Amino acid sequence: MTGPYTRGDSFTSEASRKHIRRALGDYGATDVLFTQRGNHSAIAFKGGGRQFRIVLPLLQSEGPLVIRGDIADGPLHEANAKLLERANRKSWHALALAIDAKLAAAAAGIATLESEFLAHVVLPGNKTVLDELGPVIDSAYRSGRRPSFGGPAHA
Known part of the structure; x- marks a missing residue:
């Protein structure tokens, strides 16, 4: 059975970002910065002599909802907004879990910070x-x- 914890939708996006910031800081990363532009969020940080940037696409509604009647601001619109917010909470939670795993591998000597985050090294x-x-x-x-x-x- 999958409960809210395992789905990741019981965590707020802000709680996941705080977790990421703390995990990176505990590993020794510096200059951790979260930004958002349009439908993309990004996290940037420095560690091991490198700069890293991970871009997280955020789900957004594709324009106005196509529904019958004059309830565009009613229950269906609210339900759509809740679904989008839930999906974005899950994305932030999944990123937090992925970063935890990468940092654990680097801390254990299985990999380096650079090899775990190679795709995200800023050139x-x-x-x-x-x-x-x-x-x-x-x-x-x-x-x-x-x-x-x-x-x-x-x-």
Whole structure:
């Protein structure tokens, strides 16, 4: 049976952000910052000599609800808003769990902070490794050819 705790919808988004801030701080990360722009939230922090940024897409209503009658601000609209808020609470909770797991792996010596958060390392130019390599990887899969990363090719 799945209760509210295991679904993550009993935690507020703010409680999950506080948990993330505390977990990162306990690990030694600094300059933890949460921002929101449009339908994306982001967390940025520094650790291990690197800067990291994780972008979390937030669910938002796609324009006005299409419903019959004049109840756009009534019960259906409120229900939609509650569903969106619940989904976003779950997203923040899932991110908190993922960060906990990554930090635990780094603390145990199984991995490094950089290897656990590699996709989110911010490079000079303010793009992440994922921003830079995502298209290269997609192209390699489409072409079936090994991508070149600027070093000598390996067989």
